[in-house]
Amino acid sequence: MLRNSSLAFILFGFVSVYGQTLPVKSKYESSSQLITNNSINVNWKSSAAYYVWTAGEDKVLYKIDLRSKKKTKITDENTLKSLLQKGNFGTATEIEKWNLYSYQVDDKQTSLSFKFKGSNIIYSFQQKILKQEEVKTSSNKGGYKAPSAEYWKKFNADSTKYIFGKGHQLYLFDVKANKEYKLSCDGEPYFSYNSNNTADNDTTKIVSTSAIWLGDNVLAWREDKRMIGEMAVINSLSNPRPTIRTYKFPMPGDSTTIGYDVKIWNTSNREAKTIKVTEEKDQRIILAGQLVNGRTYLWADRLGTNTSYTYFLRRSRSNEKVELCRLDFNTGNVKVLITESTLPHVNEQLFNVKIFNSDKDILYWSERTGFGQYYHYDNTGKLLNKIGPKGDYVVSKIVELDTAKRELFLEVYGYSKTVNPYYKQYIKAYLDNEKGVLLTPEAANNQIEFSDDKKYILNTYSTANSPSTHVIRDTNGKLISTLGQANIDKLITIGWSAPEQIQLNAADDSTMLYGLLYKPSNFDPTRKYPIITSVYPGPQEDFVPQSFSVDDNNHQSFADLGFLVVQVPSRGSSPYRGLKFHGYSHGNMRDYPLADNKKTIEDLAKERPYINLDKVGIFGHSGGGFMTATAMMTYPDFYKVGVAASGNYDPNIYTQWWGETYHGINTTNKPNYIPTTAELAPNLKGKLLLITGDVDTNVHPANTFRLANALIKANKFFDMMVLPGKDHGLGDWYYQSLIANYFLLHLK
Numbered sequence: 001m002l003r004n005s006s007l008a009f010i011l012f013g014f015v016s017v018y019g020q021t022l023p024v025k026s027k028y029e030s031s032s033q034l035i036t037n038n039s040i041n042v043n044w045k046s047s048a049a050y051y052v053w054t055a056g057e058d059k060v061l062y063k064i065d066l067r068s069k070k071k072t073k074i075t076d077e078n079t080l081k082s083l084l085q086k087g088n089f090g091t092a093t094e095i096e097k098w099n100l101y102s103y104q105v106d107d108k109q110t111s112l113s114f115k116f117k118g119s120n121i122i123y124s125f126q127q128k129i130l131k132q133e134e135v136k137t138s139s140n141k142g143g144y145k146a147p148s149a150e151y152w153k154k155f156n157a158d159s160t161k162y163i164f165g166k167g168h169q170l171y172l173f174d175v176k177a178n179k180e181y182k183l184s185c186d187g188e189p190y191f192s193y194n195s196n197n198t199a200d201n202d203t204t205k206i207v208s209t210s211a212i213w214l215g216d217n218v219l220a221w222r223e224d225k226r227m228i229g230e231m232a233v234i235n236s237l238s239n240p241r242p243t244i245r246t247y248k249f250p251m252p253g254d255s256t257t258i259g260y261d262v263k264i265w266n267t268s269n270r271e272a273k274t275i276k277v278t279e280e281k282d283q284r285i286i287l288a289g290q291l292v293n294g295r296t297y298l299w300a301d302r303l304g305t306n307t308s309y310t311y312f313l314r315r316s317r318s319n320e321k322v323e324l325c326r327l328d329f330n331t332g333n334v335k336v337l338i339t340e341s342t343l344p345h346v347n348e349q350l351f352n353v354k355i356f357n358s359d360k361d362i363l364y365w366s367e368r369t370g371f372g373q374y375y376h377y378d379n380t381g382k383l384l385n386k387i388g389p390k391g392d393y394v395v396s397k398i399v400e401l402d403t404a405k406r407e408l409f410l411e412v413y414g415y416s417k418t419v420n421p422y423y424k425q426y427i428k429a430y431l432d433n434e435k436g437v438l439l440t441p442e443a444a445n446n447q448i449e450f451s452d453d454k455k456y457i458l459n460t461y462s463t464a465n466s467p468s469t470h471v472i473r474d475t476n477g478k479l480i481s482t483l484g485q486a487n488i489d490k491l492i493t494i495g496w497s498a499p500e501q502i503q504l505n506a507a508d509d510s511t512m513l514y515g516l517l518y519k520p521s522n523f524d525p526t527r528k529y530p531i532i533t534s535v536y537p538g539p540q541e542d543f544v545p546q547s548f549s550v551d552d553n554n555h556q557s558f559a560d561l562g563f564l565v566v567q568v569p570s571r572g573s574s575p576y577r578g579l580k581f582h583g584y585s586h587g588n589m590r591d592y593p594l595a596d597n598k599k600t601i602e603d604l605a606k607e608r609p610y611i612n613l614d615k616v617g618i619f620g621h622s623g624g625g626f627m628t629a630t631a632m633m634t635y636p637d638f639y640k641v642g643v644a645a646s647g648n649y650d651p652n653i654y655t656q657w658w659g660e661t662y663h664g665i666n667t668t669n670k671p672n673y674i675p676t677t678a679e680l681a682p683n684l685k686g687k688l689l690l691i692t693g694d695v696d697t698n699v700h701p702a703n704t705f706r707l708a709n710a711l712i713k714a715n716k717f718f719d720m721m722v723l724p725g726k727d728h729g730l731g732d733w734y735y736q737s738l739i740a741n742y743f744l745l746h747l748k
Contacts (some may be wrong), residue, residue, distance in 0.1 A: 024372065025375055027494060027560075030389055032416055034488070034490040035486055036486060037053060037470070038468050038482065038486040039460070039466070039468065040053070040458075040470055042458045043451065044456070045109055047065065047066050047067050048066060048454070049063055049066060049451070050062070050064075050074070050105050051064075051483060052103075053483065053484060054222060058079075059076060060073055060075075061074040061075050061112070063109075064472060065452070065698050066472070066480055067456075069110045075112075075123065080097070080114075081597070085097070089116060089117070090485075090698055095356075102115065106173050109125075110124065110126065110374060113584075114147045119133070120133040120597040121133070135405055143375035150167070154208055154209065154213065156216070161175060163211055165192075165208060166182075166204065167384070168184060168191075169184045169658050170182075170184040170204070170218075170220055171182075171183060171192035172184045172218070172265075172270065176225060176478065178235065181270055183265055183272070184217070187222075189201060190224070191225065191226050192250060193209055193210065193222065193581065194210065197211045199325060215329075216268065217264050217265065217329050218264070218267060219263075219310065224258065224261060224747050225258055228250050228254070229251065230244070230246045230248060231244045231249040232245065233245050235695050236724055236725070250529065251652065251655070252656050252659030252660050252663070257656065260285045262276075264329055264332070273332050277314070277327070278434065282316075282317040283315060284315040284316075286315070288310050288312060290321055291549075306330065308325050308329060310329075311327070311353075317661050317665060320342060320346065321341045322339075322341070322545075323339045324336070324339075325336065329333060336378070337362070338364055340356070340590070342367050345365055345583070345586060345664075348657075348661060349540050350372050350394070350397070350575050353365065356401065356403060358380055361378070361403075362376070363387065363398065369577070369654055370395050371392045372394050372578070373394070374386075374395055376432070377655060385432065386434050387408070387431070388410060388429040388434060391426075392578065393417065394412065394413045394417040394575075394576050395410050395412050396410075396576065397410070397411050397450070398410060400435070402454060403514075406432055407429070408430075410426065410428075411425075412426065413747075414577065415438065420514050421576065422445075422574070423446070423543070423546055423548050423673050424546070425440045425441075425446055426439045426448050426457075426476060439457065439475070440477075443463075444460050446459060447459075447460045448460075455474060456705040458472055459471050459472070459473055463548065464546060465484035465498030465548075466486075468485065468547075468549045469490050474660040474676070495521035496550065496556065497519060499516040499518045499555070500516065500519070502515050502517050502566075504600040504603050507599045511571055513568050513570070513571075514569070515544060515566060515600070516567045517564060517565050518547070518558070518566070520562055520564075521556075524610075529563060529611065530563050530615035530616070530747045530748055531563065531565075531604075531612065531613075531615060531616055531617070532616075533597060533615070533654050534553065534620065534624055534737065535567075535570075535628060535631075536569075537573055537580055537624065537626070538573030538585065538593075538628070539585045539662050541573070542569035544567045544568075549664075556744070557736075561740060564602065566600075568601075570597055572586075572592045572593060573585075586662060586664060587672075588663075589659070589663045589674050589675070590674065590677065591630065594631050594635070598635055601613075615641075615747050615748075617639070617641040617642065618632065618642045618643075618644075618741075619642060620644065622648065623647070623648065624649025625645045625646050625690075626649055626677065627647075628642045628644040629649055629690070630641065630677045633681065633683040633684070639745045641687045641742065642687070642688050643689045643691065643742050644690055644691070645688075646696055646699050646730060647679060647699065647702050647703060647704065648699045649703045649704065649706065649707040650677070650678060651704065652676065652682040660699055662683070664731045672725060675708075678707050681707070681710035681711045682716075684711060684716045687719070687722070689719040689721065690716045690722045691723065691730065692705075693722075693728065694723065696727050698727070699728060704722075719742075
């Protein structure tokens with residue numbers, strides 16, 4: 001049985017063995033002050049670009065003539081400070097604290113303006129003087145400010161009517177008639193017309209509604225969660241009493257799923273028409289423009305103004321089939337425009353649809369070739385052409401679309417075959433053919449920012465061990481000017497060292513995996529070091545940084561304690577490497593990443609004698625916690641110490657879409673049982689620390705408690721920390737200290 005004295009022993013051990021826990025701050029916490037020019041802002045002006053560059057202890061404002069490529073120094077921060085001093089704009093202390101960061105060049109490119117002590121200061125390029133801009137007085141002598149409309153009012157196009165929620169019902173207010181109408185009578189908790197579909201029973205409360213205007217019609221699109229089971233967490237820190245929070249939480253294997261009800265009201269006669277939007281049992285529905293998991297699906301340029309129809313997605317419960325549908329408001333008919341099945345499942349992170357040009361053009365993302373790219377359709381669902389050059393690469397998203405030029409700019413992965421496939425690149429493509437041009441050729445992770453006229457881009461690129469370089473290109477990829485690279489000399493002087501980029505084969509001996517190895521700042525290759533693997537199995541992400549980062553997830557801080565820290569993603573962990581790679585996890589949710597992780601560490605040690613394979617640690621959060629505990633019990637003689645935080649150790653009580661998408665549903669439409677970590681509890685040999693927040697509504701604490709219960713029944717000693725008042729996000733320094741000290745105590 002686990003006793004309370006277990007944790008007390010750990011904390012005492014920290015003090016008696018090491019004298020103190022980790023300091024409150026990492027030595028890299030203020031690293032941004034030790035890096036210059038890591039990020040820059042460009043002020044675009046027709047044929048010119050202005051930017052500030054730190055040179056030594058001064059900040060210099062430069063102008064790039066985008067046509068001639070000539071670079072000119074305009075002024076610098078020290079000059080402006082001297083002028084502020086001479087003009088008595090402030091005290092010496094106030095002027096010294098000011099820095100040239102936020103500024104604006106005027107459209108004629110004759111001066112720049114910046115704020116100082118709340119005033120707008122103008123610097124003339126020609127006269128090289130400062131003047132304070134005159135404050136323009138308001139013509140509103142009475143000081144009256146028109147009140148803004150209440151947030152809950154949704155007006156129609158001519159503002160003669162608005163809709164709102166009262167309790168769970170939908171209401172219409174006619175401004176001209178000054179009259180209120182109740183449109184619905186069937187709203188209730190978890191089947192509500194208000195925008196917060198919860199259990200609130202206040203029938204008089206005025207709220208915003210999820211319904212929208214479509215011309216003179218009102219469309220209400222409700223989710224029915226009434227039959228979905230509830231979860232609950234207890235907030236022990238609430239005053240004066242602990243409080244219970246309950247919430248709807250569909251789980252894999254539930255006999256019910258979220259239902260949908262769609263109604264359209266004609267506001268002239270206030271009559272409603274109910275629309276059937278599903279054809280198969282348990283289909284998932286996503287309305288055009290709906291925000292789901294942080295992304296807006298089906299962006300349509302006339303959503304909310306089109307008086308004839310709107311669009312929605314219809315997906316099978318297991319997410320292998322998706323349909324693009326159009327709903328006609330006048331007839332209530334639903335037409336399927338595009339139907340596609342992808343096995344084992346649709347890529348949840350990257351799939352999207354873009355509808356534009358008055359609904360004449362549709363861009364539809366598909367992995368039909370094994371690599372996700374966009375396909376161009378007309379509004380009848382006829383395929384016109386693929387977007388972008390042929391090749392086995394993945395298009396992540398559309399970053400810019402020029403409907404007049406029929407051009408679009410795409411974020412891509414694996415486009416250049418000699419480049420790390422995790423590096424973000426950009427191409428310019430065309431709507432009506434399969435041509436394209438690479439804009440960012442460097443072997444690095446790229447980011448771009450467009451000029452106001454979309455003729456130029458600021459391209460910033462870096463790698464995990466190479467700081468940001470900034471260049472300006474035109475939108476055909478031609479280099480205009482290299483602005484420079486960030487300076488990390490001061491960072492290096494405090495002992496920082498860059499992680500090593502590594503490439504290793506997966507357990508199949510053919511799939512290349514790309515990772516990072518962090519070493520102590522005082523690394524000695526003649527010594528033996530314990531190695532800790534930081535894991536996150538995906539399947540939607542791997543969290544291995546590709547851009548420059550000083551201390552990502554405290555990995556370098558952990559390494560400086562005398563460890564090697566390694567991050568190598570497993571097969572099935574990333575949506576950016578194509579269908580075969582990200583689909584590898586399907587049907588094997590518990591075990592799929594383990595063999596790759598173990599093999600890469602063993603292969604790494606074969607060529608590096610400083611790796612001590614007798615001291616292997618592992619840690620991770622969320623899916624990484626799940627993987628950590630599972631690895632400890634699958635290979636108990638290999639992984640000696642693990643810290644598993646907020647893990648979904650029982651995927652059968654995690655969210656429905658996750659388990660049923662990534663593990664699957666059998667042919668009888670009955671979800672498969674997903675193996676759990678608790679089943680492996682009798683195998684534990686090493687030291688394991690479980691961490692969870694007690695109010696985690698993402699991965700419920702029951703996941704941790706069930707694993708703890710299984711370990712107790714197996715008579716296994718382990719350690720556990722419940723963090724009061726913490727939800728799924730645990731990333732403070734106390735949490736990081738728990739991880740570091742546990743490895744110091746048991747692995748080093």
